[in-house]
Each structure stands twice: as structure tokens, then as C-alpha cells.
């Protein structure tokens with residue numbers, strides 16, 4: 068068994084040739100130099116590049132100790148954040164957790180998430196669950212001004228103070244934000260919360276290996292040192308895998324494959340795909356360019372999206388995340404009557420069936436004109452997830468430069484906010500408000 072993740076592109080051939088992929092390798096190698104030398108667009112946001120190897124012992128020990136305290140003192144810890152201040156932690160926790168952790172007794176606090184939507188019933192139901200419980204809050208916002216987490220924090224802060232008293236609330240609220248700027252920083256200083264800093268030069272979607280991701284992951288009881296160690300391995304692994312992935316997906320894009328579907332055959336990877344979608348979507352989707360990142364959970368979605376993928380418009384390619392070992396073994400029993408006709412797989416593991424579904428699907432989709440990249444992950448452990456996270460981050464920087472965009476900004480994210488603020492009559496938005504009202508009337 069390989070001791071690292073691997074990337075294979077042999078099933079992408081046909082739609083593109085090895086020569087077409089090779090033709091992009093010089094650009095990908097140049098992108099590596101541009102990243103390493105910090106000479107490209109967005110170079111103010113390259114703090115993630117050598118972040119894994121730069122995390123010091125004191126930071127890890129402090130995060131672990133803070134997490135221990137929250138795990139011991141609280142029934143629940145609510146991680147409040149959105150986008151890059153949410154998806155990395157959610158992805159890693161879901162990938163490592165017992166699938167039914169939410170319904171089983173836990174040794175320490177359970178991690179819940181809020182501030183990643185503005186659903187009124189969602190926040191109501193969360194507050195209902197927290198009613199009478201000892202809970203803590205990890206509030207995460209780099210800008211410290213994002214509306215969704217700010218609303219959730221205002222509500223939960225008020226509830227925690229009312230329920231447990233101001234002193235408990237202050238001792239069990241941790242703020243992760245900019246070193247000096249933003250409303251959350253001022254509030255944390257005023258209330259005396261423990262704080263961690265999101266470095267200026269690390270953008271939200273590249274921040275999972277900072278306290279943004281590490282603290283909630285540690286609160287959930289997982290080994291952040293192994294996660295970071297896995298990322299360090301990839302940081303030091305050279306760029307064979309990242310260039311292979313970046314060059315192949317750009318070659319496919321140029322050949323008309325405008326949509327990349329990240330496929331998993333393990334439900335624990337659902338949120339890893341959500342994290343990946345943000346990473347690639349916000350990094351590459353600009354200047355009217357960029358592969359549209361989509362995702363499916365197989366075999367579940369073979370019964371919903373399978374038809375489209377097999378037979379619909381041929382503008383897609385797939386990147387399959389293939390997990391080697393499961394943690395547990397479940398064998399399909401034999402049945403004397405065999406009324407369901409399943410005795411032909413009796414005595415075999417459920418995972419063997421899943422693996423054959425995976426292989427069968429990949430071959431069918433390649434036959435149907437869907438090129439296929441394969442990323443193998445030996446097992447869902449902290450170490451391999453660390454490798455995968457750093458691999459995707461680095462390949463994203465390379466791929467964005469090969470595409471010709473600045474992978475480290477996200478100007479388009481502001482458009483909806485301006486309209487929302489104008490519609491809500493936020494002070495300072497009077498002119499936009501009048502213009503929107505006129506437009507809606509007209």
C-alpha cells in the first residue's frame with residue numbers, strides 16, 4: 068500500500084492526449100516558481116504555502132489545551148463561521164467522525180456549526196438544542212464583519228450569558244480573527260475572550276491548517292499534530308502530483324470540459340467536497356473563466372445524477388476520491404432462502420461491493436465520454452487528510468496561474484452583500500438602496 072495519496076490521469080486520455088497535458092507542464096512548473104518566489108498576482112496571500120512546516124509547538128500546544136478545556140467543560144461547542152471560516156473544520160471532522168456521532172454519547176463536547184447560513188429555523192432549532200446545556204463558542208471570522216456569523220454570534224452570546232452567566236460565557240468563548248482589525252477583534256478585547264489570529268497573508272479558503280480549522284478539529288477530539296504532519300509531508304513531496312492534477316484539469320478545460328465533478332464513494336467525504344468546491348470555485352471562477360466545481364456522493368447520487376453523468380451533455384470530467392481502507396469490517400451474511408438473490412456476494416465485505424461499484428462506475432463513465440482522474444487516499448486518517456488538504460491547496464494555486472487568473476482574491480463575493488445591505492437599509496448604503504428600489508419598481 069502506498070503511504071501517501073496518489074494521483075492518476077490515465078483515464079483522462081482519449082479526450083486529451085498525454086502530449087496536450089505535457090504541453091501545459093512548463094506553465095505549471097512556472098506557476099510553482101511564481102508561487103515559491105511570490106512574484107505572481109495575489110502574492111500577498113501566500114502564507115498558506117509553507118504554513119504546515121511553520122506551525123510551532125507553542126501554537127499546537129495552546130490549541131490542544133484550549134480544546135481540552137472546552138471538551139471538558141461543555142456539552143456542545145458551537146463553531147460559528149462561514150466559507151473558509153467553516154468548511155475546512157467541517158470537512159475534516161465529518162471525514163474522521165463516526166457517521167452517527169451526533170446520535171451517540173460522546174467522551175467530550177460535540178462540535179456543532181452555526182453562522183454558515185441565515186436560516187431562521189436552523190438557528191432556532193440549534194438554540195432549542197442548547198437550551199439548558201453547557202456550551203462554548205468558537206467564533207471565527209477573518210474580517211470580523213461577516214453578517215452570517217455575526218448574527219449567529221449575537222444570538223448565541225446573549226443566550227450563553229443568560230444561561231451560564233457572563234463569567235462562564237467569557238471563559239468559554241474563543242474568537243479567531245484578524246490580529247488587529249474588525250468588529251470581532253474589538254468585541255473580543257472588550258469581553259476578554261481567548262483569541263487566535265488568522266494571519267493576514269492566509270485567505271479564508273486556505274486557512275484550515277491555522278487555528279480556524281485546527282481548534283474545532285481538536286475540540287472534536289482529533290489529532291491535529293497528525294493532520295499537520297500529513298500536510299508537511301505533502302509540502303515536502305515535490306510537485307509531481309500537483310502538476311499532474313493542475314495540468315490535466317487545465318488540458319481538459321481547454322478541450323471543452325468546463326465542469327469538474329469531485330466524486331466520492333464514502334459519505335464521510337461529502338464536506339471535503341464542499342471545502343474543495345469553495346477552494347477551486349473562489350480561486351478560479353473569475354474574469355469569465357474557470358472550471359465549475361461540482362460534486363456528487365456515490366453510490367447515492369448514481370441513483371439521481373448518474374443518468375446525467377453517463378449520458379448528458381459531454382462538458383464534464385470527474386475526479387474520483389478513492390479511499391483504500393475502511394476502519395471496520397462488515398461482512399454480508401448468507402441467507403438460506405436467498406429470496407433477495409444476494410448469496411452471490413455472501414461472505415464478502417460491504418467495502419468490496421463498494422469498490423466494485425467504484426471501478427464499474429469509472430469504467431462506465433469513461434466509456435460514456437467522461438474523462439476520469441483518480442486520487443487514491445490510503446485511509447481516512449488525520450495524516451492522509453492533511454496530505455490531501457495541502458495537495459489540493461497547492462494544486463489550486465498552480466492551476467489558477469496556469470488558467471491565467473489571480474487565485475487568491477474573490478472580488479465577486481461582494482456583489483450580493485452590497486445588495487443585501489442596501490435592501491436592509493444598512494447605514495452608508497442609502498444610494499444603492501434608492502437605486503435598487505427604483506429597479507424593483509421599474
Ligand code: PA5
Pocket residue numbers: 149150151152207208209210211212213216270271272273349477480
Ligand atoms: O475564502 C474566503 O476568503 C471567504 O470565503 C471567507 O472565508 C468567507 O467569506 C468568510 O469570511 P470571514 O472569515 O471574513 O468571515
